[in-house]
Amino acid sequence: MWHPADVANSPSGDSVTDRIVRVLETFTPTRTVQTASEVGRRAGLPSSTAHRVVSDLVSAGLLDRDGEGRLSVGLRLWELATRSSHALRVRQAAMPAMERVQARVREHTQLAILEQDEALFLERLSDPDAGANITRIAGRLPLHATSSGLVLLAFADSDVQERVLARPLRRLTSATPTDPATVRRKLAEVRSLGHAIAPGYIEEVSTGVAVPVRDRISGATAALSVVLPREAPTALALEELHRAAREVEAALAGDS
Amino acid sequence: MWHPADVANSPSGDSVTDRIVRVLETFTPTRTVQTASEVGRRAGLPSSTAHRVVSDLVSAGLLDRDGEGRLSVGLRLWELATRSSHALRVRQAAMPAMERVQARVREHTQLAILEQDEALFLERLSDPDAGANITRIAGRLPLHATSSGLVLLAFADSDVQERVLARPLRRLTSATPTDPATVRRKLAEVRSLGHAIAPGYIEEVSTGVAVPVRDRISGATAALSVVLPREAPTALALEELHRAAREVEAALAGDS
DNA sequence: TGACAATTCCCGTTGAACGGGAAGCGGATT
DNA sequence: AATCCGCTTCCCGTTCAACGGGAATTGTCA
Known part of the structure; x- marks a missing residue:
């Protein structure tokens, strides 16, 4: 039998x-291109080692080197990950429903899952005329500060909830709830209403609304959300989201 | 002692x-989940080695192990690749335009780039009611047999064209052009028209239409395409695609 | 119960990875 | 043109992590 509890957490291993992962991690959304020496410095590797490792990764296709010798994460890596990752089936199943929501509510429509006690955003559709939005695809945000996160947390195992609430809750705006008791009340409300509304939790000017995509068990496999201007009415978005969630649930049940 | 006869297939390099890449490659869209021994067999690794490597990859987060010990490609890999890969900026820039096309032409809207002499599809939006379509996100198709591929090839460097045309051209349907001369004529036509139409090249029942997203130089950075039923009129799709391509070009020129 | 496959553990061997150092290569500054 | 500086490549002796055979363990199916 496999016990998920004993995920060996080796700090200095x-x-x-x-090391490969550490090297790949030096590439961030804002710094997608760098030199081998830079990578080495950031990953804490001696220069000659960094160059060797980087050149290995390039010849394996995990990094790309452009004409000027600049490095970026390789497309092959994306291919490998996207072809096969389990969680991306959820994304596939959700896309049509998300497009419909986005067509009706022309703001930001997002899909998130619970990943290591954070909300990981799998997809985002944005209207060009809608306001800015810090959510990024493949980006993470804290669970207590986003509508998606609240939904995911509300329907998660209680040990996940306890773990998250035990840690300090980061304040992102003046509206972000940082008191565990407040969040607990909020979660109960989410469970009874079936959706979450987060006015100004991440950005003062916007409100997130989210609904769960439920599975057969008690949990939520994902959260669908819309980000609106702070004072906009939420009724339409919620209605569309609920319908979309049911569509996604049906699509997920459809394939094995 | 070492008996080479025993080892079925040991790739030299x-x-x-x-090895990590080889292991990851054993995961395909149709086989996303397997056991460590299976991976080892497919990657040509001794059992004990396979188990060690797999367990390393799991603890590094490149593979995920579910409750039953089944393996799949890890989400962390997707995160790393998606956050940073250079080519995905194109995808980001193209999404709004693709959504608009998809809203108007409710079929399949796709985005592809030229990658190692093949068309690599970065994104696909599909109407639930539209017919099936073999194109997959992160999937590849031959350049000569798809409208996207023809566009990409038509505007590619001549050495790429020669390389592709020198190789045997795979026949996917009875309509697929497999004669280099025919393809050459087709490419010239694409250059003069500014778009490609591929009736039944990949599937008898459908027609692909594609336009290039041009860069400052002479090449095409990407191709936008729509897949329609074989006999459907292509005018609307082409009009929308051309408009979308101009939008994407503007968006790409906008950011650095 | 026995056969088979997946997995885990042990352990002696070895060669691949390591990293210091030096040298080559531009580009910028003086 | 001389010098500095940072990126990169090559060389090479050292060492330890990866290797993989083998045996033991567990789970599964017939």
Whole structure:
């Protein structure tokens, strides 16, 4: 039998594999291109080692090197990950429903899942005329500060809830709830209403509304959300989201 | 002692990095979940080695192990790749335009780039009511047999064109052009018209239409395409695609 | 119960990875 | 043109992590 509890958390373990991940992690959304020396410096590797490792990764296709010798994460990596990752089936199943929501509520429509006690955003459709939005695809946000996160947390296992509430709750705006008791009340409300509304929790000027995509058990496999201007009415978005969630549930039940 | 006869297939170039890629490659869209032994067999690794490597990859987050010990490609890999890959900026820039096309032409709207002499599809929006379509996100198709591919090839460097045309051209349907001369004529036509139409090249029942997203130089950074039923009129789709392509070009020129 | 496959553990061997150092290569500054 | 500086490549002796055979363990199916 497999116990998920014993996920070995080795703090200083460095194998070749770990180093590869560390190198890949030096590439961030804002810094997608750099030199091998830069990578080495950031990953804490001696120069000659960094160059060797980087050149290995390039020849394996995990990094790309452009004409000027600049590095970026390789497309092959994206291919491998996108072809096969389990969670992306959810994304596939949700896309048509998200497009419909986005066509009716021309703001930001998002799909998130619970990943390591954070909300991980799998997809986002944005109207060009809608306001800015810090959510990024493949980006993460804290559970207590987003409508998606609240939905995911409300229907998550109680040990996840306890773990999240035990940690300090980061304040992103003046409206972000940072008191565990407040969040607990909010979660109960989400469970009874079936959706979450987060006015100004991440950005003062916007309100997030989210609904769960439920599975057969008690949990939520994902959260669908819309980000609106702070004072906009939420009724239409909620209606569309609920319908979309049911569509996604049906689509997920459809395939094995 | 070492008996080479025992080892069925031992690829020569093997560093740790190469092996990791080989292991990841054993996961395909149709086979996203398997056991460590299965992976080892497919990657040509001894059982004990396979188990160790797999367990390393799991603890690094590149593979995920579910409750039953089944393996799949890890979400962390997707995160790393999606946050940073250079080519995905194109996808980001193209999404709003693709959504608009999809809203008007309710079929399949796709985005592809030229990657290692094949068309690599970065994104696909599909209407639930539209027919099936073999194109998959992160999937590849031959350049000569798809409208996207023809567009990409028509505006590619001539050495790419020669390389592709020198190889045998795979026949996917009875309509697929497999004669280099025919394809050459087709490419010239694409260049003069500014778009490609591929009736029944990949599937008998459908027609692909594609336009290039041009860059400052002579090439095409990407191709936008729509897949329609074989006999459907293509005028609307082409009009929308051309408009969308101009939008994407503007968006790409907008950011650095 | 026995056969088979997946997995885990052990352990001696070895060669691949390591990283210091030096040298080559531009580009910028003086 | 001389010098500095940072990125990169090559060389090479050292070492330890990866390797993989083998045996033991567990789970599964017939």
